[in-house]
Amino acid sequence: MSGDPLHTKLCDMLGIEFPVIAFTHCKDVAVAVINGGGFAVLGEAMHTPEDIEADVRWIRDRVEGRPFGIDLVLPSSVPPAGSVEELMSNIPDTHRAFAQEIKERYDVPDPKGQVDLHQWGGLNQELARAQLDVLLEERVPVIASGLGSPAFMLDAAHERGIKVFGLVGKARQAKRQLEAGVDAIIAQGYDAAGHTGNVGTLSIVAEVAAMAGDTPIIAAGGITTGRHLAASLCLGASGVWTGTLWLACRESDVDMIIKERILESTVDDTTFSTSISGMTMRVLRCPWTEEWAKPEAPAPLQAPYQMLLSSDYIQGANDNRRADLMTEAAGQGVSFVTSMKPAKQILFDMVEEALDTFDGICGDG
Amino acid sequence: MAERTHERVSGFDPDMAGRVAECDGGHAVMGTHFAGREEFTGTLTGEYVDHGDPPWRWYLLGDLTRRPDEYTHDTVWCESGNLFVVDTRDRTD
Numbered sequence: 001m002s003g004d005p006l007h008t009k010l011c012d013m014l015g016i017e018f019p020v021i022a023f024t025h026c027k028d029v030a031v032a033v034i035n036g037g038g039f040a041v042l043g044e045a046m047h048t049p050e051d052i053e054a055d056v057r058w059i060r061d062r063v064e065g066r067p068f069g070i071d072l073v074l075p076s077s078v079p080p081a082g083s084v085e086e087l088m089s090n091i092p093d094t095h096r097a098f099a100q101e102i103k104e105r106y107d108v109p110d111p112k113g114q115v116d117l118h119q120w121g122g123l124n125q126e127l128a129r130a131q132l133d134v135l136l137e138e139r140v141p142v143i144a145s146g147l148g149s150p151a152f153m154l155d156a157a158h159e160r161g162i163k164v165f166g167l168v169g170k171a172r173q174a175k176r177q178l179e180a181g182v183d184a185i186i187a188q189g190y191d192a193a194g195h196t197g198n199v200g201t202l203s204i205v206a207e208v209a210a211m212a213g214d215t216p217i218i219a220a221g222g223i224t225t226g227r228h229l230a231a232s233l234c235l236g237a238s239g240v241w242t243g244t245l246w247l248a249c250r251e252s253d254v255d256m257i258i259k260e261r262i263l264e265s266t267v268d269d270t271t272f273s274t275s276i277s278g279m280t281m282r283v284l285r286c287p288w289t290e291e292w293a294k295p296e297a298p299a300p301l302q303a304p305y306q307m308l309l310s311s312d313y314i315q316g317a318n319d320n321r322r323a324d325l326m327t328e329a330a331g332q333g334v335s336f337v338t339s340m341k342p343a344k345q346i347l348f349d350m351v352e353e354a355l356d357t358f359d360g361i362c363g364d365g
Numbered sequence: 366m367a368e369r370t371h372e373r374v375s376g377f378d379p380d381m382a383g384r385v386a387e388c389d390g391g392h393a394v395m396g397t398h399f400a401g402r403e404e405f406t407g408t409l410t411g412e413y414v415d416h417g418d419p420p421w422r423w424y425l426l427g428d429l430t431r432r433p434d435e436y437t438h439d440t441v442w443c444e445s446g447n448l449f450v451v452d453t454r455d456r457t458d
Contacts, residue, residue: 045393045400073400076447077390078423079438090437125442128393129371129417147391147400149446152421169402173389176446195391195401279391279401279433302403302436 005230005358006351010184010216010238013163014039014067014142018351019239020229021218022343023071027055028251031062032343039239041069041144041165049127049134056138069142069165072131076148078124091305094298098291099309103316106287108325111315136160144186149173151180167220167241169197174208184216186241191222193244193331195281202235209236224333226353230361233354244331245350249343257323258284259340266335276314276327278306284334286327288313371417381424382411385452388426388443405441406431406451414442424448 008019017037024030030040042059044052052070059068102108135143136156143150143157144165150157157164163183168174174185187208189201197204201221209217219232220241232240246252248259261269261284271285275292278301283289288310292300300306317325341349386409391402407429414423422445429439 073393074444075390075392076444077388077403077405078392078442079436125414125416125421125423126371129421133371133417147393147402148444151446152419156419170389172449173447176449180446197402277401279403281401299434302433 005233006354008216008233008238009214010218013183013216016067018347019233020347020350021069021239021241022246022347023220023241023243024246024252026246026251026253027058028253029246029249029343030059030068032249032251033246033347034059034063034066034068036344036347038347039067039069039142041071041142041241043071043146044131045071045073045146047131049130052131052134053138056134056140067141069144070135070140071144071146072128072135073146074128074132074148074150075125087305088308091301091309092298095301095305095309098298099313102288102291103313105291106325108313109316109320109322111312112319113315136162142183149177149180150182151177154181165218168208169199169204171204171207171211175211178212178215182215184218184238185212186218186220187237188241189219189221191332192220193282193329195277195279196221205232205235205237212236222331222333224331224336226350226355227357228333229350229354230357244329244334245337245346246343247328247330248337248340249346250340251343254328255318255321255326257321257326258328261323261326262328262330262334262337263340265330265337267332270330270332270334274300275306276310278302281329282331283329284327286317286325288325289327372415373417374415374420376413376415377411378413378424379411381409381413381450384409384450384454386424386426386443387431387449387451388441389447389449390441390443403433403436404431405429405433405436405443407441409448409450410440413445 010019016039020038022033022040025043030042033040139160142163150164165184166177166182167186187204189204191201205219216238218239218241219237223240224245248262273289388405407426410425410427412425423442427440
């Protein structure tokens with residue numbers, strides 16, 4: 001086929017070689033992907049403004065002027081203010097008792113340190129706004145909003161030379177953001193890790209691409225192979241947003257126990273559960289998710305109460321590295337993550353497979 | 366490092382008061398790296414708050430007719446960009 005099918009308008013916009021975006025919480029992964037010719041967005045939703053500032057400078061020092069992005073979870077709805085203590089007092093005794101039963105049945109150890117329930121991340125507007133102000137001050141090349149509409153900050157960002165990406169799970173959200181003038185839309189489907197909308201990746205990407213005009217669309221949700229990349233471009237996307245793909249790479253700071261589980265897992269090892277946070281979230285199965293899925297279990301509470309309830313289990317499992325208890329968010333593409341490779345190799349393998357896929361469809365001539 | 370603070374301005378928008386709206390809501394989930402989604406339908410009270418400059422506007426949605434199970438509050442603050450007015454007050458057809 002003529003031309004390079006992987007050279008898209010997203011590549012031109014960002015000055016990158018490959019239309020592959022790594023969404024990661026590990027700075028080393030981000031730097032490896034950026035220096036390999038892709039693009040990376042570092043998730044900083046749960047970080048303090050001071051930590052974000054330090055991380056931005058750390059990356060900037062290692063990518064030789066190449067662009068990078070920072071993702072914040074801008075909230076889009078928040079309950080009336082209440083202290084953690086007030087919220088804790090609202091958890092029903094039945095739910096406390098069920099959590100305690102799980103703890104005893106599986107011998108879940110106590111957390112080694114106090115669970116920090118006061119770090120609310122983007123749950124409230126005050127902290128999210130402070131996080132955002134750092135990104136504007138630091139003039140990071142790309143700000144990605146992982147949930148709420150970034151429309152209100154577009155002028156301020158563009159005045160500073162910052163591009164703004166918005167992540168959507170519904171077409172009407174994309175329409176609103178396109179009208180506001182975001183620089184790219186990440187269309188995330190149900191296949192994704194963590195919290196997703198209920199529209200599948202095939203459908204949301206095609207629908208948003210059809211309305212986007214010249215604005216690049218980035219496909220997200222279940223994308224872990226070059227075939228996924230090729231398919232996304234065929235749907236009208238200009239690039240892909242990948243998360244689970246990088247969890248088990250060599251540079252990743254994810255616990256080795258979780259890396260090994262990722263490598264062993266298939267799509268059947270993931271579950272779409274409300275038991276962790278009270279909101280539907282795709283994670284690897286663990287005793288906590290399985291017990292709350294049983295008919296005799298009480299219905300999980302709404303956020304943030306369920307997270308308050310599960311935090312002791314999660315923190316206890318992680319602090320004590322209990323492989324039988326730990327979990328991690330993982331998308332449906334986890335089946336294809338089967339070896340622990342350097343990030344740059346993962347990127348190159350994906351690109352090569354995508355090119356082979358296009359060749360297979362169109363022929364080499 | 367200087368402490369980061371921003372102005373918080375409350376107000377009332379009579380044009381929004383009484384409008385039926387849907388909110389494609391959600392927020393970061395404490396203790397995780399992830400965002401959670403939650404959806405609401407209700408009636409706007411008209412109250413708003415602007416956070417910082419440029420102003421980040423939030424409206425208060427009450428009389429909730431759709432909310433996540435176990436959501437215990439009577440109201441929810443909704444970011445204006447994720448709020449969709451769905452009543453027909455302004456339609457002429």
